[in-house]
Amino acid sequence: MSPTLLLFVVLAAMALAYHLGRKRAIRVVGGVSQINRLHSLPAYYGYYAALWAGLPALLLLLFWIGLQEQILTALTVAELPPEVTADLSEGRLSLLISDIRSVATGNISSGEISPEVAAAAEHYHRLEGIADLALWGLIAALVLAGTAWGWQHAKPSFRARNRVESIMMLVLILFSSIAILTTLGIVLSVLFESIRFFQKVPWTEFLFGTKWSPQIALRAEQVGASGAFGAIPLFTGTLLISFIAMLLAVPIGLLSAVYLAEYAPRKVRSWAKPVLEILAGIPTVVYGFFAALTVAPFLRGFGESVGLDIASQSALAAGLVMGIMIIPFVSSLSEDVINSVPQAMRDGSYALGATQSETIRRVIFPAALPGIVGGVLLAVSRAIGETMIVVMAAGLAANLTANPLESVTTVTVQIVTLLTGDQEFDSAKTLAAFALGLTLFVVTLILNVIALHIVRKYREQYD
Amino acid sequence: MNASAEAIAAKPSTVTADKLGQDQSTATTVGEITSANPRMRCREVNVWYDDNHAIKDVSLDIGQNEVISMIGPSGCGKSTFLRCLNRMNDTISTARVEGSIQLDDQEIQDKSIDVVPLRARVGMVFQKPNPFPKSIYENIAYGPRIHGLTNSRAELDELVETSLQRAGLWKEVKDRLDASGTSLSGGQQQRLCIARTLSVSPEVILMDEPCSALDPIATAIIEELIDELRAQYTIAIVTHSMQQAARVSQRTAYFHLGDLVEVGTTDDIFNQPQHKLTEDYITGRFG
Ligand SMILES: Nc1ncnc2c1ncn2[C@@H]1O[C@H](COP(=O)(O)OP(=O)(O)OP(=O)(O)O)[C@@H](O)[C@H]1O
Ligand SMILES: [Mg+2]
Numbered sequence: 001m002s003p004t005l006l007l008f009v010v011l012a013a014m015a016l017a018y019h020l021g022r023k024r025a026i027r028v029v030g031g032v033s034q035i036n037r038l039h040s041l042p043a044y045y046g047y048y049a050a051l052w053a054g055l056p057a058l059l060l061l062l063f064w065i066g067l068q069e070q071i072l073t074a075l076t077v078a079e080l081p082p083e084v085t086a087d088l089s090e091g092r093l094s095l096l097i098s099d100i101r102s103v104a105t106g107n108i109s110s111g112e113i114s115p116e117v118a119a120a121a122e123h124y125h126r127l128e129g130i131a132d133l134a135l136w137g138l139i140a141a142l143v144l145a146g147t148a149w150g151w152q153h154a155k156p157s158f159r160a161r162n163r164v165e166s167i168m169m170l171v172l173i174l175f176s177s178i179a180i181l182t183t184l185g186i187v188l189s190v191l192f193e194s195i196r197f198f199q200k201v202p203w204t205e206f207l208f209g210t211k212w213s214p215q216i217a218l219r220a221e222q223v224g225a226s227g228a229f230g231a232i233p234l235f236t237g238t239l240l241i242s243f244i245a246m247l248l249a250v251p252i253g254l255l256s257a258v259y260l261a262e263y264a265p266r267k268v269r270s271w272a273k274p275v276l277e278i279l280a281g282i283p284t285v286v287y288g289f290f291a292a293l294t295v296a297p298f299l300r301g302f303g304e305s306v307g308l309d310i311a312s313q314s315a316l317a318a319g320l321v322m323g324i325m326i327i328p329f330v331s332s333l334s335e336d337v338i339n340s341v342p343q344a345m346r347d348g349s350y351a352l353g354a355t356q357s358e359t360i361r362r363v364i365f366p367a368a369l370p371g372i373v374g375g376v377l378l379a380v381s382r383a384i385g386e387t388m389i390v391v392m393a394a395g396l397a398a399n400l401t402a403n404p405l406e407s408v409t410t411v412t413v414q415i416v417t418l419l420t421g422d423q424e425f426d427s428a429k430t431l432a433a434f435a436l437g438l439t440l441f442v443v444t445l446i447l448n449v450i451a452l453h454i455v456r457k458y459r460e461q462y463d
Numbered sequence: 464m465n466a467s468a469e470a471i472a473a474k475p476s477t478v479t480a481d482k483l484g485q486d487q488s489t490a491t492t493v494g495e496i497t498s499a500n501p502r503m504r505c506r507e508v509n510v511w512y513d514d515n516h517a518i519k520d521v522s523l524d525i526g527q528n529e530v531i532s533m534i535g536p537s538g539c540g541k542s543t544f545l546r547c548l549n550r551m552n553d554t555i556s557t558a559r560v561e562g563s564i565q566l567d568d569q570e571i572q573d574k575s576i577d578v579v580p581l582r583a584r585v586g587m588v589f590q591k592p593n594p595f596p597k598s599i600y601e602n603i604a605y606g607p608r609i610h611g612l613t614n615s616r617a618e619l620d621e622l623v624e625t626s627l628q629r630a631g632l633w634k635e636v637k638d639r640l641d642a643s644g645t646s647l648s649g650g651q652q653q654r655l656c657i658a659r660t661l662s663v664s665p666e667v668i669l670m671d672e673p674c675s676a677l678d679p680i681a682t683a684i685i686e687e688l689i690d691e692l693r694a695q696y697t698i699a700i701v702t703h704s705m706q707q708a709a710r711v712s713q714r715t716a717y718f719h720l721g722d723l724v725e726v727g728t729t730d731d732i733f734n735q736p737q738h739k740l741t742e743d744y745i746t747g748r749f750g
Contacts, residue, residue, distance in 0.1 A: 351660070362605065
């Protein structure tokens with residue numbers, strides 16, 4: 001039976017319970033004219049009944065959907081004749097299970113259907129039917145019991161409002177902890193995989209090694225048998241590209257922010273700001289092929305004409321396009337900061353006979369500087385974590401160089417290449433991606449914390 | 464000190480004093496709007512904030528070596544009028560100023576005149592203290608630096624010191640000139656802003672409630688300063704303290720809902736106000 005249908009049934013039951021609870025509360029005190037004898041407004045008695053009718057059933061439904069398949073599979077496997085399961089490896093067993101499941105749902109399985117599998121599928125199918133019935137029964141019971149409980153509590157002395165408020169709070173806490181726990185889970189899983197990586201490759205080699213060639217040979221005598229996991233070339237590549245990006249984005253973003261905040265007439269501002277926001281809304285993959293297909297060939301051609309050798313996947317091209325992507329980010333953050341410098345500062349300066357540019361240079365800019373630095377740090381952390389542009393426009397070769405005309409690779413590019421394609425999930429090669437991810441995470445986290453701290457401190461100054 | 468009428472010539476007033484008192488209409492100003500030796504001359508000045516008509520047909524002279532005080536209930540347009548005198552209303556996008564305002568016979572309302580030198584000549588102390596988020600020293604040194612008033616660091620140091628001394632702040636801050644101007648107390652900030660204005664030696668000084676956050680001692684210092692500055696400068700001061708108006712100014716202007724109701728020698732305004740509104744305001748305060 002479909003869970004969606006169940007969900008609707010439960011929701012309908014909640015509506016009904018609301019109605020019943022509310023009605024009863026009014027009837028118990030003897031009509032609408034008497035409702036001030038109730039502790040809470042009648043609707044709260046309705047909400048209370050509805051929450052009791054719906055919440056336990058919904059929770060059960062959630063768990064059931066999550067666990068049904070595993071439990072049924074375990075039961076089916078336990079029923080299999082011992083001689084079938086006895087000498088099966090883990091991989092073959094899971095293959096067998098998926099066979100059983102596909103037969104049970106009527107799909108085509110891989111190869112011949114053996115009698116054991118057919119029997120097991122039959123069994124699985126039967127269990128499924130039982131489970132569905134049980135679920136319906138349980139949910140119906142829960143809904144009825146909950147409604148009865150809530151209905152029965154619709155009495156004048158019952159503090160329905162307070163109860164409903166605290167139940168709502170619990171629900172909110174539940175949802176926010178889902179968000180927090182998910183984050184925590186992701187961080188922990190990256191952390192654990194990284195630890196596994198560092199058991200295979202010493203962390204000193206990873207952090208300080210200068211050679212990156214993440215090839216693990218399948219056979220000992222194969223070429224490239226010696227993998228090297230020195231991430232320094234990736235870090236320098238990332239830094240080089242981010243540096244080029246900031247070199248472009250910070251001056252342009254900042255100056256356009258000053259123009260928009262201080263000079264632009266209202267009319268110009270009203271169309272210039274949306275245009276900048278459009279720039280911020282372009283998907284990074286579009287920037288990526290702009291970099292790879294337009295900017296890089298242009299730079300290469302330009303280099304040829306002046307006698308420079310520019311790689312077709314140069315750090316310069318990726319950096320420049322990334323810079324363009326970050327301009328609106330820098331500009332809108334800086335503009336906010338500049339706007340939040342109180343008008344009284346400007347007035348004070350103008351009243352001393354300062355010009356507008358003197359005022360901007362010597363009063364507004366210093367006052368806004370901490371906030372601007374915060375904004376730039378946020379932009380840097382974005383540049384470092386940016387993936388799509390560099391995947392398309394930066395190279396794969398882990399060159400240790402500071403020359404922007406050569407091709408470099410970045411941490412994010414390597415994570416993508418390590419994890420795409422068919423991979424074994426416990427080789428050093430794939431685990432290295434987690435270690436890189438962890439490094440990236442730590443660096444961006446630190447940058448963000450510093451930046452937010454600076455921005456917040458700056459805000460306090462004027463609030 | 465006593466208010467004196469020495470600088471005011473006996474020119475005919477815009478309205479003769481006799482017909483007033485009962486008439487509540489404030490369309491015209493009572494008293495002598497002109498000054499014998501005018502430094503600034505305002506004629507039929509009107510200010511709007513969008514549709515809010517904040518200053519209505521105000522005409523007033525501000526004389527050389529004279530202190531004129533502007534009094535009136537909150538929201539009557541005193542600050543607005545003061546801000547017209549150095550075109551500070553330009554910074555408010557909704558504000559619109561009409562009429563003629565002259566400084567030494569030069570029309571400052573002219574769009575072609577450069578407001579930067581104008582504001583260097585007509586300085587202003589704001590109603591709310593607005594020190595820059597810089598050190599105390601840099602707050603004062605800012606103006607002299609941009610105008611290149613000093614040639615050496617020693618000269619600048621001296622200018623900073625004298626400015627702070629005149630504003631009565633030197634003793635309190637001389638050991639912490641590097642501290643941020645915003646770390647001072649409200650009253651200290653107010654004196655810092657006065658010192659900042661003095662540092663560029665403007666010819667006309669506009670002060671918007673310069674003593675609103677000061678204790679009696681600091682107030683006395685500022686009042687003495689104003690009296691001393693009168694010898695060289697022209698000063699317009701907005702105040703809510705009638706005693707202060709009586710102590711420091713030679714002429715007083717009473718504003719009411721955007722109208723300049725009455726103007727005259729401080730003695731006359733406080734002792735024999737001509738207009739009913741002025742009288743109500745003054746007696747209401749003096750009990
Ligand atoms: N920046 C502004 N934008 C819009 N309206 C303003 C602005 N400044 C002042 N006003 C309006 O102009 C009128 C006069 O204000 P103004 O500040 O000149 O009064 P004031 O006499 O200085 O009062 P106070 O004694 O309280 O300082 C008020 O009605 C006020 O609401
Ligand atoms: Mg005011």
